[in-house]
Amino acid sequence: MNIGIIGAGYVGLTTAAVLAELGHAVSCVDRDEEKISRLNNGVIPIYEPGLDELVDRHRTANRLIFRHDVEETVRQNDIIMIAVGTPSAIDGAADLVFVRSVLKSIASALSDSKIIIMKSTVPPGTGDWAESFLIEEGVAKEHFEVVSNPEFLREGTAIYDTFHPDRIVIGTHNEAAAEVVQSLYAGIEAKTIITGRTEAELIKYGSNAFLATKLSFINELARVCEAYGADIMDVAIGIGKDSRIGEKFLQAGIGYGGSCLPKDVQALMAAAAAKNEPLKLLQAVAEVNDTQLGAYVRKLEHVLGGLDETKHIAVWGATFKENTDDLRYSRAVAIMESLARRASTLTAYDPLAAPSIAGVTWKESALAAVEGADALVIATGWAEFVQADWQEVAKRMKGSVVMDGRNVLNRKAIESAGLRYVGVGRP
Ligand SMILES: NC(=O)C1=CN([C@@H]2O[C@H](COP(=O)(O)OP(=O)(O)OC[C@H]3O[C@@H](n4cnc5c(N)ncnc54)[C@H](O)[C@@H]3O)[C@@H](O)[C@H]2O)C=CC1
Numbered sequence: 061m062n063i064g065i066i067g068a069g070y071v072g073l074t075t076a077a078v079l080a081e082l083g084h085a086v087s088c089v090d091r092d093e094e095k096i097s098r099l100n101n102g103v104i105p106i107y108e109p110g111l112d113e114l115v116d117r118h119r120t121a122n123r124l125i126f127r128h129d130v131e132e133t134v135r136q137n138d139i140i141m142i143a144v145g146t147p148s149a150i151d152g153a154a155d156l157v158f159v160r161s162v163l164k165s166i167a168s169a170l171s172d173s174k175i176i177i178m179k180s181t182v183p184p185g186t187g188d189w190a191e192s193f194l195i196e197e198g199v200a201k202e203h204f205e206v207v208s209n210p211e212f213l214r215e216g217t218a219i220y221d222t223f224h225p226d227r228i229v230i231g232t233h234n235e236a237a238a239e240v241v242q243s244l245y246a247g248i249e250a251k252t253i254i255t256g257r258t259e260a261e262l263i264k265y266g267s268n269a270f271l272a273t274k275l276s277f278i279n280e281l282a283r284v285c286e287a288y289g290a291d292i293m294d295v296a297i298g299i300g301k302d303s304r305i306g307e308k309f310l311q312a313g314i315g316y317g318g319s320c321l322p323k324d325v326q327a328l329m330a331a332a333a334a335k336n337e338p339l340k341l342l343q344a345v346a347e348v349n350d351t352q353l354g355a356y357v358r359k360l361e362h363v364l365g366g367l368d369e370t371k372h373i374a375v376w377g378a379t380f381k382e383n384t385d386d387l388r389y390s391r392a393v394a395i396m397e398s399l400a401r402r403a404s405t406l407t408a409y410d411p412l413a414a415p416s417i418a419g420v421t422w423k424e425s426a427l428a429a430v431e432g433a434d435a436l437v438i439a440t441g442w443a444e445f446v447q448a449d450w451q452e453v454a455k456r457m458k459g460s461v462v463m464d465g466r467n468v469l470n471r472k473a474i475e476s477a478g479l480r481y482v483g484v485g486r487p
């Protein structure tokens with residue numbers, strides 16, 4: 061099938077590459093001309109394991125093309141997939157400015173029958189609104205069908221997740237359109253859920269909100285463990301073994317970040333509030349996440365006997381999690397901003413990113429960053445940090461405190477190097 065994907069970000073690029081691999085002819089369009097010209101020169105603008113190889117193979121075989129003319133892409137393809145960003149507006153609601161602008165382009169170019177797939181995460185009711193919007197813009201109803209088809213991939217494992225989804229959700233009551241969308245994914249083994257458009261939109265928000273809830277729950281329980289001298293890692297294993305709860309997403313840490321969980325929690329709260337249904341539970345989920353980092357900084361302060369201009373802190377990790385170069389709502393960046401205001405020296409290292417943060421000096425390696433440090437904070441769970449040479453770290457540090465903000469390190473290896481291990485919610 062011919063598919064035009066609008067938006068060459070994490071979701072657009074991954075979906076484009078996977079659909080090309082499944083045998084479709086894919087055009088991926090972005091209004092960012094520089095991004096498109098880089099893509100046409102074989103430069104992938106994001107770090108996502110496996111994406112470059114897949115894109116390169118299909119681009120050179122002409123199954124995947126990159127362009128910046130949205131209207132022309134709409135004219136030439138039967139299926140249009142919207143994968144543009146839906147960031148938070150000031151009040152936390154999803155800002156649909158990019159979606160609206162894409163719909164305008166679609167309206168100006170649409171003349172024959174199209175299926176318009178909403179891949180972007182959008183609030184409940186957006187599909188209905190998009191349909192009305194296109195009709196108001198003069199498009200005949202019989203010329204299009206808006207279908208919700210939310211995305212559940214995680215950054216860092218996006219290709220694997222897209223080939224092996226837990227489920228494919230298709231939101232439309234139009235059976236023919238549902239069949240076409242389902243056929244796009246032929247070759248992927250997954251349960252397909254065909255439901256209403258608004259239900260599909262809420263499945264996406266509900267899933268991210270539930271994941272965030274699980275994380276704030278375990279992070280709050282980690283505080284209780286800390287107060288009672290118990291180990292949250294053991295407690296999480298014991299809880300997760302109940303198959304009704306599940307073991308995943310119970311890793312306590314300095315809080316969740318990234319471009320989606322924080323924004324989608326806020327957007328669902330805003331959508332609910334707009335219908336006079338305030339979500340108290342999600343309010344608490346966000347609050348726990350917002351305060352998790354402060355609790356950890358206070359712990360560092362306590363362990364060091366004060367956090368002042370005499371202290372040199374090293375931080376490993378800048379991205380919001382490992383295996384990505386994405387810095388959006390990174391808790392690692394937030395911890396650096398907080399520490400830089402108080403410590404005398406802050407040195408940092410990340411394998412992929414070095415954002416400009418006042419007071420932070422970036423080093424070329426993990427070991428260089430710990431030179432002379434009183435304490436080391438692990439803010440992102442990169443494998444390189446987990447496998448660090450702790451004897452060498454101990455030699456280079458001035459102090460001995462290793463703060464594991466992701467509970468990923470091997471405590472024994474650290475302690476046998478003479479260092480002091482401090483996890484989250486661990487004695
Ligand atoms: N990043 C992720 O892991 C996931 C994201 N999502 C959702 O997917 C959507 C996209 O997210 P990302 O890929 O992270 O976004 P992104 O910000 O990485 O990329 C969006 C792209 O859309 C382009 N764009 C914006 N307006 C345009 C227009 N009018 N015409 C053409 N191109 C336009 C931008 O230039 C940008 O390259 C969001 O709604 C997000 O919530 C869903 C699942 C996973």
Ligand SMILES: O=C(O)[C@H]1O[C@H](OP(=O)(O)OP(=O)(O)OC[C@H]2O[C@@H](n3ccc(=O)[nH]c3=O)[C@H](O)[C@@H]2O)[C@H](O)[C@@H](O)[C@@H]1O
Pocket residue numbers: 181211212213214215216268271275308309310311312313314315316317318319320321380381382
């Ligand atoms: O809508 C989205 O964009 C995506 O949001 C998340 O994916 P992602 O943001 O890529 O990353 P996650 O793996 O969910 O991690 C989010 C944050 O939670 C943290 N986390 C995750 C798991 C855990 O056990 N503990 C924990 O602190 C991570 O370090 C990270 O900061 C969801 O997991 C995806 O299913 C969803 O498609």
